[in-house]
Amino acid sequence: MTSLLEVSDLRVTHRGSPIVDGVDFKLDRGEALGLAGESGCGKTTTALALMKLLPPALTQSGSMTLRPEGAEEPINLGRRTEAGMQLVRWRHISLVFQGAMNSLDPVQRIDAQMAEAIRLHSDQKGGKEVGRKISDLFKTVGLPVSAARRYPHELSGGQRQRVMIALALCCDPSLVIADEPTTALDVVMQAQVLQLLERLRESLGLALILISHDLGVLGETCDRIAIMYAGRIVETGPVRSVFDDPQHPYTKLLLDSLPVIGGERGLAPPIPGAPPDPGSPPEGCRFRPRCPYAKDECLADPPLREVAKGQSAACHFAPWKKWPDPRAAAAAGKKA
Amino acid sequence: MSGRWLAGKAAAAVVTLVFVIVFNFFLFRVMGDPTTQFTRIPNITPTELADLRSDYGLDKPLLTGQFVDYIGDTASFDLGTSQRSRRAVWTEIKDALPWTLLLVGVGTLLATLIGSWLGVIAATRRGRNSDNGLLGFSLFTYAAPEYWIGIILILVFAFWIPILPAGLQMTPGVEFSSWVSEVTDVAEHLILPATAMTLMLLGQYFLIMRSSMVDVLTEDFITVKRATGLPWDRVVSRHAVPNALLPLVTLSAIQFGAVVGGAITIETIFSWPGLGELTFQAINDKDFPVLQGVFLVFSAGVIFANLLADCLYFYLDPRVKAD
Incomplete structure (x- = not known):
């Protein structure tokens, strides 16, 4: 079976500094991939690069191939021009943005904004047909149909995020990219929106790329997860395996920093240091300066390679059978 | 509500x-x-x-x-009697007001249209040569005193290349054969003062529209609209411009009120028989009743224009209704 989306060696640079530095991944039809990492690690940039929506100051390269259902030939996104991308956007890939507050035009009614997107990609020109489509979508995402006649500011944050999801579905895409879709919402709304995404994915056979810094959110929703650090994927694999048995020190420390419900009280250990400046990345492994297990080998760039079934990590010492205590390892590393 | x-x-x-x-x-x-x-x-x-x-x-x-x-x-609209002309102040104002409204109306309209259009162009080409050029041009017209612009216009288009009248609202002492020739004559006289007025106001509208557009273009919904596959020029015209227009509407309505009084120098230079020239002469003659009358009219203009701006805003921005 061929995958829906294949990305290889995706690079985004800003005046020569790498923001995204050689990202490869595959996504199957109907699969949910989680993209995790600290702020500024290149998650959102990767998402925007997939739709070629980066601001002009950023340049991107690499190949991206999309094979949507029913398309005779694969779509080579990397080679598409702006006009060509306009046909792909929303028709095949749509986007749910972070910050539902500002994702809709504040001075236009919601149904007008949805009708605009629907008319762009289909022959449905009739007002009735479009209207029926909009009310169907509103029912699907659990909103009253009357909300379509409203302006964005008249809805709550959760309702607006539902509108965004309805908007993302209005051209029956095969892939939805959700960039921090729940960040601006309270916990109850978060759970509802995630459940909605999950349900839609199952019923519509959507593929989903879910971007979040919240590992809990990704763990609940995704099949596979990719951990990004400083513009690179450092570990990827099935969610369960990565969470239960991480194979990259960054993943390991990230998971350790999560508080455990019912566990010992106290502050979770933070990862010391800060992500590198993309203008002058460290030599070799990007995580080396912050890694308690770093050794001389780490001055050479570690490739992302399969270390367990379906699980890959970019670390010279993977697979890790047992994780030494990070503090002891760091102390030993300093002495050596 | x-x-x-x-x-x-x-x-x-x-x-x-x-x-x-x-x-x-x-x-x-x-x-x-x-x-x-x-x-x-x-x-x-x-x-x-x-x-x-x-x-x-x-x-x-x-x-x-x-x-x-x-x-x-x-x-009861009795504003007294002019000490200079011995005519009722209200009559003096009624005679002058249409000329001022014509000049200020045409100037504000042109400045708003051209200024906002150039602002959109500059904002979408931010940092490029065309943006820098437009910015320089508009700062120049904004900074240059309007009477100086007026004198230069008279010098060039009425003196060196005598194609337009240097002043007054119509050719004096002429019996017009039809209203068409009368309108044409007034229009000819209007060109230079209206150009000076437009240049005086243009810079502000341009700068407001440009910065407003630059702000709007960084909003998330612009990226979302692009993501839906909407071509860039339609993203700009359908979503960016309507949002960016909001501050401009307020400015242009308030300006309209303020400029009714602010046309003094331009009207004086072009001997345009409007409220500005009336004010100028009343100041020279210490004609207190006239001054008192025009001050009242100027204030009423500003107040009315503000009210108009509120109403326009109410119509253009659905969020105002909620508050």
Whole structure:
């Protein structure tokens, strides 16, 4: 079976500094991939690069191939021009943005904004047909149909995020990219929106790329997860395996920093240091300066390679059978 | 809801107007006794002076006499008599107002349209040569005094290349055969002052529109609209411009009110018989009743324009209704 989306060696640079530095991944039809990492690690940039929506100051390269259902030939996104991308956007890939507050035009009614997107990609020109489509979508995402006649500011944050999801579905895409879709919402709304995404994915056979810094959110929703650090994927694999048995020190420390419900009280250990400046990345492994297990080998760039079934990590010492205590390892590393 | 909102705004406008009327009365009392300028006439006798005072009602007590008379007269549109022309101030204003509205209306309209259009162009080409060029041009016209621009226009288009009249609103002493030729004649006279007016206002509209567009273009919904596959020019025209227009509407309505009074220099330079020139002459002649009248009209213009801006905003921005 061929995958829906294949990305290889995706690079985004800003005046020569790498923001995204050689990202490869595959996504199957109907699969949910989680993209995790600290702020500024290149998650959102990767998402925007997939739709070629980066601001002009950023340049991107690499190949991206999309094979949507029913398309005779694969779509080579990397080679598409702006006009060509306009046909792909929303028709095949749509986007749910972070910050539902500002994702809709504040001075236009919601149904007008949805009708605009629907008319762009289909022959449905009739007002009735479009209207029926909009009310169907509103029912699907659990909103009253009357909300379509409203302006964005008249809805709550959760309702607006539902509108965004309805908007993302209005051209029956095969892939939805959700960039921090729940960040601006309270916990109850978060759970509802995630459940909605999950349900839609199952019923519509959507593929989903879910971007979040919240590992809990990704763990609940995704099949596979990719951990990004400083513009690179450092570990990827099935969610369960990565969470239960991480194979990259960054993943390991990230998971350790999560508080455990019912566990010992106290502050979770933070990862010391800060992500590198993309203008002058460290030599070799990007995580080396912050890694308690770093050794001389780490001055050479570690490739992302399969270390367990379906699980890959970019670390010279993977697979890790047992994780030494990070503090002891760091102390030993300093002495050596 | 919207009716109450409008009623509230209108009530606030009326209160402001009443304040202006009261303030206007005391402003001219503070300036001193208007009859003192007649004392410069040699050989004036104290009896004649006293007669003058009683003619103008200046012998009455300030609050119970003069102020009450003033409020009553103002309410019935009697703004007194011009000391220079001996005509009613209200008639003078009525004759001048249409000319000012014509000049200011055309100038504001052109400046708004051209300024915002150039602002959109500059914002979408931010940092490029065309943006820098437009920015330089608009800062120049914004900084240059409008009377200087007016003089340069007269010099070039009425003197060096004499294709346009240097002043007045129409050719004097001509019997027009039809209204078409009359309108054409007025239009010819309007070109230069309206150009000066447009150049004077253009820079502000350009700068406001440009910065407003630059702000809007960084909003998330612009990226979302692009993500839906909407071509860039339609993202700009359908979503960015309507949002960016909001601050411009306020500016242009408020400016319209302010510029009714601010056209003084341009009207003087082009001998345009509007309120500005009327004001200029009244100042020269110390014609207090006329000044008091035009001040009232200028204030009423600003207040009315603000009310208009509120109404426009209400119509353009659905969020205003919620508040």
